[in-house]
Structure formats: structure tokens, C-alpha cells
Amino acid sequence: MxxxxxxxxxxxxxxxxxxxxxxxxxxxxxxxxxxxxxKTLLHELETGRARxxxxxxxxxxxxxxxxxxxxxxxxxxxxxxxEAAPGNELKAWELARRVEASDVGTxxxxxxxxxxxxxxxxxxxxxxxxxxxxxxxxxxYLPRLxxxxxxxxxxxxxxxxxxxxxxLRATVHIDLRQLAAAEAYLQTADQLGGHAEHLEIRxxxxxxxxxxxxxxxxxxxxxxxAQQAQAIAPRxxxxxxxxxAQEGRVWARIGDVRRTRRALAELDRLTGxxxxxDRPEHHYRYDPSKAAAYTATTxxxxxxxxxxxxxxxxxxxxxxxxxxxxxxRRVASARLDLGLALVAADEPEEAAAQAEVAIVSGRVVPSxxxxxxxxxxxxxxxxVRRALDLREAYETYRPVGVA
Numbered sequence: 001m002x003x004x005x006x007x008x009x010x011x012x013x014x015x016x017x018x019x020x021x022x023x024x025x026x027x028x029x030x031x032x033x034x035x036x037x038x039k040t041l042l043h044e045l046e047t048g049r050a051r052x053x054x055x056x057x058x059x060x061x062x063x064x065x066x067x068x069x070x071x072x073x074x075x076x077x078x079x080x081x082x083e084a085a086p087g088n089e090l091k092a093w094e095l096a097r098r099v100e101a102s103d104v105g106t107x108x109x110x111x112x113x114x115x116x117x118x119x120x121x122x123x124x125x126x127x128x129x130x131x132x133x134x135x136x137x138x139x140x141y142l143p144r145l146x147x148x149x150x151x152x153x154x155x156x157x158x159x160x161x162x163x164x165x166x167x168l169r170a171t172v173h174i175d176l177r178q179l180a181a182a183e184a185y186l187q188t189a190d191q192l193g194g195h196a197e198h199l200e201i202r203x204x205x206x207x208x209x210x211x212x213x214x215x216x217x218x219x220x221x222x223x224x225x226a227q228q229a230q231a232i233a234p235r236x237x238x239x240x241x242x243x244x245a246q247e248g249r250v251w252a253r254i255g256d257v258r259r260t261r262r263a264l265a266e267l268d269r270l271t272g273x274x275x276x277x278d279r280p281e282h283h284y285r286y287d288p289s290k291a292a293a294y295t296a297t298t299x300x301x302x303x304x305x306x307x308x309x310x311x312x313x314x315x316x317x318x319x320x321x322x323x324x325x326x327x328x329r330r331v332a333s334a335r336l337d338l339g340l341a342l343v344a345a346d347e348p349e350e351a352a353a354q355a356e357v358a359i360v361s362g363r364v365v366p367s368x369x370x371x372x373x374x375x376x377x378x379x380x381x382x383x384v385r386r387a388l389d390l391r392e393a394y395e396t397y398r399p400v401g402v403a
Contacts, residue, residue: 010073013057014048015324018360020064021046027392034063043396047362048127108145109157112138116164123168123283124327128175128365135169156196163192163201164284167208171283174212175365177401182212203233204284207243214250215367223250238286241270245294252301260302267291281327289317293330293337300340307341324361332363339375348382352390355379359393366399 010016021031021042028046032039035056044050052060057074060066115138122131142162150158170185186205193201206229213222229243248263271291296314299307315334319325335358342351355375358364364372376394380387 008075009051012323013052013070013073014046015328015361016073017042017060017070018046018357019322020066020069022356022360024064026064027389028396029392031063035059039396043362046360047397049362106154109154109161112142112145112161113157116161116168117282119168120164120283120285121281123171124281124329128172132169132172132176135165135172139165139169159192159196160198160201163189163196163198166192167201167204168283170205171208174208174215175367177366177399179212199232199234200237200239203229203237203239203243206232207239207246210243210246210250212367214246214253215370217370219250219253223247223254226250236270238284241267241286241291244270245291245298248298249294249301252298255302257302257304260298264295264298267294289314292317293334296334296337296341300337300344303344305345308338308345311338311341324363328361328363329365332358332361333368333371336364336368336371336375340371340378343375343378343382348379348384349386351375351382352379352384352386356386356390356393359390359397362397364397366402369399369402 021028026034028039028042032042035042041050045052045056052070052074054071054074057070061068061070064070119131119135119138122134139162142158142165145158146155146162166185166189170182170189173179173182173185186209190202190205193199193205206225210222210225210229213219213225226243226247230240230247233240233243244263244267248260248267251259251263268291271286271288274286274288274291292310293314296307296310299310311334315331315338318327318334319331325331335354339351339354339358342348342354355372359372372394376387376390379390
């Protein structure tokens with residue numbers, strides 16, 4: 001295969017470019033004019049959707065007077081082979097299975113289970129469309145395994161893995177506002193969970209539906225689903241904890257402060273004894289940092305004066321260097337929470353600044369965009385000058401298909 005020229009880009013490049021642009025007081029349009037480039041390209045560079053070349057990084061350095069900061073984050077390299085894709089790995093699995101005379105052995109199942117954990121762990125750091133591609137590949141491979149010879153125990157493990165994959169796919173579809181596909185895979189996950197008698201998967205299906213209802217503003221439906229999830233979730237499971245947190249958020253949206261506080265107290269009781277897991281980013285494993293983030297969100301939605309302090313603490317933990325941190329989606333949500341709390345505290349200028357950073361990070365997924373919309377509307381009502389910059393960022397970064 002002939003060599004091809006590619007670039008190695010520091011993962012912090014998008015956040016650093018956005019930070020430098022804002023620090024220089026430039027809008028995307030203004031910077032595009034200085035570079036004679038399109039605003040769309042700059043938007044894609046700041047969100048990580050486009051990879052900078054060495055040449056564009058140098059031009060950005062010059063336009064932003066960055067002293068080589070951006071150029072130092074991009075370098076040329078020569079690649080002989082493309083990066084491995086899930087499909088290639090799955091072909092290797094299939095070859096190994098055929099060597100085993102079509103039996104589905106323990107090693108194959110363990111590989112699949114590890115893949116499920118990797119995908120769930122990638123959820124908070126991977127763009128939904130990219131994660132969807134990988135989840136599709138593993139789900140497409142699963143029927144081949146189920147068609148093979150396997151013990152009852154092995155077959156149940158395959159069905160459980162399929163349930164988690166279908167649930168994760170449904171969640172990603174919700175993030176992308178592909179609601180018909182989300183419902184189809186939620187039904188599949190629930191059926192697989194029922195077939196395997198796996199109550200946690202079934203509880204997560206209801207909790208996920210509750211979140212979808214929240215994003216659509218159907219709070220009464222969300223409340224019923226969150227309570228159903230609690231009723232069937234195993235005691236002490238992450239699904240039970242998450243559904244309690246979801247109930248608290250619903251009560252906050254409804255405006256019932258007493259029930260909101262009660263749900264948060266229950267969440268604190270359930271998460272207090274939890275250790276920090278080896279992989280806190282795993283979407284289906286609860287940990288104390290998630291509880292803190294949910295508390296901040298809930299208090300912000302409830303208009304509680306304590307929301308600002310909680311939101312600042314969460315943001316400081318997630319993004320201590322201000323570069324987007326290791327979990328950029330959580331960071332973006334934390335900034336929206338802080339922005340909403342700041343509006344309530346009559347600090348709209350800083351609220352606008354936090355909202356703009358969250359939006360231009362490109363990590364506010366379509367299912368969460370309504371939160372950015374609410375915050376932008378609140379900032380605009382305040383009449384601060386920075387609202388114009390926020391509106392420009394909002395319109396530039398608005399996900400396709402989101403009104």
C-alpha cells in the first residue's frame with residue numbers, strides 16, 4: 001500500500017484554538033476573514049470534526065499571535081496502513097470461531113463482553129455518530145454467534161451482551177434525535193433483557209426512556225418511567241441509582257422543590273458508600289462523580305441558590321486545566337449547568353461566557369441542545385452585550401436538524 005501523508009494532532013488542539021480565538025476577542029466570522037477561510041472550516045476545527053494541516057495550524061498561529069502554540073500541536077507523519085476498524089477485528093473473531101469448529105467458546109464471549117465495556121466506556125468521550133458505527137458492527141456480528149453451537153450459559157451471556165449493545169445503540173440514537181430508531185432498539189434491549197432474566201438491562205431501558213421523555217419536555221411520562229425503573233432494578237445497582245437521579249431531575253423540571261430535595265437525599269444515600277470504579281467513564285456504572293454532576297444539574301434546573309457552588313465544584317474536578325478535560329461531554333454539560341445557575345444569580349455575563357465555551361466545544365449533543373437553547377434565551381433576556389456573541393456561536397454550532 002502506498003504511503004499517505006497524515007497529521008498527528010494533539011487532542012487539545014480544538015479546545016486551544018477556541019480558547020485563543022475567544023481570548024483575542026474574535027468571532028468565528030472575524031477569524032475566518034483574517035485567514036481567508038470559511039467559517040465552517042473553523043467551526044469544524046474547533047469541534048474536532050476536521051483535522052488541521054501543518055499549514056493551517058501555522059496560519060492560525062500567525063492570525064492569533066499564538067507564538068507557535070498551535071503549530072506545536074500538529075505534525076506530519078507517514079502512515080503505511082489505515083487504523084484498525086471494528087470490522088477487521090470482527091473478521092478475526094469469526095476466523096477464530098470457525099477454527100473452533102463453529103462452537104462459540106469462552107474466549108469469544110469474553111472478547112464480546114470486553115468490547116461492550118469498551119464501547120460503554122467510550123460513550124462520554126466519543127462523538128455519537130462515530131460510536132454508532134462501532135456499535136452497529138458488533139450488533140451485526142452477534143447473530144452469527146447466536147447461530148453457533150453454545151452451552152446454555154454461553155448463550156445467555158451472548159444475549160446479555162446483545163442487550164447492552166442494543167441499549168447503548170438506542171442511547172446514541174436518542175443523542176442524535178433519531179427517535180424511531182431509538183425506540184426500536186429500546187424494545188430489542190428490553191426483550192433481550194427479559195429473555196435473559198436480566199433486570200438491570202430492563203431497568204436501564206425504562207430509565208433511558210425517561211431521559212428521552214425529559215428531552216422532549218414530557219415530564220409526567222418521564223416521572224412514571226423513572227419510578228418503574230426503580231421498582232424493577234436490583235437493589236444497589238447502577239440502574240437503580242441512575243433512575244433515582246433521573247426522578248430528581250424530573251421533579252426539578254416540574255418545580256416541586258420538596259420532592260427534588262428528597263430525591264437528591266436518596267441519591268446521596270445510595271452513592272455515599274460507592275468506591276471510585278476503575279473505569280468511572282463507563283456509561284452503565286455509577287460513581288460518586290456522576291452523583292455530583294447530577295446534583296448540580298438538578299439544583300440548577302430547580303433554581304436552587306446552591307446550584308452555582310455545586311456546578312463550579314463539578315467543573316473544577318472535570319476540567320481543572322480548562323482544556324475540555326478527559327470527559328468533554330460531561331464538561332460541556334457542567335458548563336451549561338453553571339451558566340443556568342449564574343443567570344439565576346444575576347451574573348449573565350459570566351453565564352454567557354460559560355454557555356459559549358460549552359457550545360463551541362462541539363460536545364453538546366442534539367439531545368442536550370434544548371439546554372443550550374434555554375440558557376441562551378435567559379442570557380438574551382438579560383440584555384448583556386455578550387448575548388450577541390453567544391447567539392452567533394449558537395447558530396454556528398447548532399446540530400443539523402435541531403430547531
